[in-house]
Amino acid sequence: MKDAALPTSLDAWLARLEAAHPVGIELGLERVAEVARRMGLTERPIAGRVITVAGTNGKGSTVAMLESLARAHGLTTGVYTSPHLIRYNERLRLDGTEADDATLIAGFEAVEAARLAGEPVSLTYFEVGTLGALWAVARRRPDIALLEVGLGGRLDAVNVIDPDVAVVTTVAQDHAAFLGNDLEIIGREKAGILRAGRPTVFGSSTLPASVRRVAEALDAPVFAIGDAFERRAMADSADACWQWRGRDQAGQAMSLDDLPDPGLPLDNAATALQALALAGVSLDVVACRKALASVTLAGRMQWHGQWCLDVGHNPHAASYLAGRLAALPSKGRTVALLGMLQDKDADGVMQALSPVIDAWVTVSLAGERARSAEDLAERLSRHGAAVWHMASSAISGAAWLASHLAEDDRVLVCGSFFTVGEVLEWLETSTVASRQESAQTEGEDTPSEGT
Structure with missing residues (x-):
């Protein structure tokens, strides 16, 4: 029992x-x-x-x-x-x-x-x-x-x-x-x-x-x-x-x-x-x-429309990411949405990614080990990088960024499993909601039988 x-x-x-x-x-x-x-x-x-x-x-x-x-x-x-x-x-x-x-x-x-x-x-x-x-x-x-x-x-x-x-x-x-x-x-x-x-x-x-x-x-x-x-x-x-x-x-x-x-x-x-x-x-x-x-693996160079999600959170992984992005040239801007933990080498990750990133959005993560968006933004500024926005969470940062992207832009979401997990769930939920709304609209626009 x-x-x-x-x-x-x-x-x-x-x-x-x-x-x-x-x-x-x-x-x-x-x-x-x-x-x-x-x-x-x-x-x-x-x-x-x-x-x-x-x-x-x-x-x-x-x-x-x-x-x-x-x-x-x-x-x-x-x-x-x-x-x-x-x-x-x-x-x-x-x-x-x-x-x-x-x-x-x-x-x-x-x-x-x-x-x-x-x-x-x-x-x-x-x-x-x-x-x-x-x-x-x-x-x-x-x-x-x-x-x-x-x-x-x-x-x-x-x-x-x-x-x-x-x-x-x-x-x-x-x-x-x-x-x-x-x-x-x-x-x-x-x-x-x-x-x-x-x-x-x-x-x-x-x-x-x-x-x-x-x-x-x-x-x-x-x-x-x-x-x-x-x-x-x-x-x-x-x-x-x-x-x-x-x-x-x-x-x-x-x-x-x-x-x-x-x-x-x-x-x-x-x-x-x-x-x-x-x-x-x-x-x-x-x-x-x-x-x-x-073979598929969520969170590793995973593309969701114009969003690329990768859990890379150290300089070695970031260097690999930079190489992959460099091999996939974009017509628009490449923006990084970055959220990291305190015990990670943030400066090393930034240095590795900087050659392929045009602008950054920094986000805060929850928990005792979290690093703030402000801390990340300050470090990026010292590297001479352009910081577009600071957000209190990965989801709020993604929502802000989504409203400021051009059609040819692409986004790299990286820095932590937490960052990627939150944004991936937000993207999947947003996609489902969009499809449901589209289906509902189509249904409303379609004349009912006998009209």
Whole structure:
């Protein structure tokens, strides 16, 4: 019988979790590992194969392409990512579909029962969510589980599960309050997901030396981009297709030709292919083409009319964004709507984007970690940038900007998951309302039968 005191709705559960632990982020595996043990999550594999992805940037796109590729090969999948943009349900996907409220609530209830089964264990919002998602995946035991690390790697709650293949995409400065600014130290934290004797994929050729040292200490076979695998442009292709070369589980050379541009970083696409091959999937070129041509990822270079939304919030991600925008010239102005948190390198992001931005709208975010629109505007002014407007929220900033755009202008919404999530929801709601109003108007203008 369920505890009558437990919430019965997802919103109530999330509110409970937010209030239950004194801090939002508390790195360490002792507490979460104990509850995972009580839940039976470490007794046997949660899936046929597990791929865990860590890194500063590129995790989300790599996981999205891994999921699309796996499903195109007929595999069942369980995917856990964070954070979400609009709905918490986005964090868990089972066979390509967002988990429903009942599945998430059942996971929360399982975690609650386990953490109280003995000496009570205090868990953070993220830890409960992670354990609940892992429990839901384990119940399905799909062919492959794809797990995205939330922060760091070594001490992240996701790391209670041993991966069959570990992926490190990139290492750059971010989350300085928790990981510091030393890239060698950050690299060691990211490399904490590696396991002895199990393959690891390096998705960047510029990873700190500490990442490889961890792999060598664990005798974990390393498959690095530019060495064990690579992606090449196909000079004779009129459709910007590319070629992947890599290795299978036995170390044999593989090659896939005429792969389409997925609209996401190609290094991450190449990394996903290599990781899937090491997980024992026999890559079929037709399935790979289908998967890469159809993959989507909300909040990553996502176009909504003349609005481009991207969650990039550090200089490394901003540089990639600037390059993509520069390759897509616009007839009109490019305006950035920027909202960021206090612990992010705002000046670095501004410097990276400035060459492709004509004007800025700054917005304030809610919460203790939020940076004000005024602070962002002051920094931009010091950089000599044109600030059009300051707004008290992302939505109010977007609404103001929408009324000042010319037809050929475009907008980049960036700086935070919170910024992109709020504007994306506003755009989707506005689009639905506009369609409904248009349909209603058309109905009113149409003569009724018999008139």
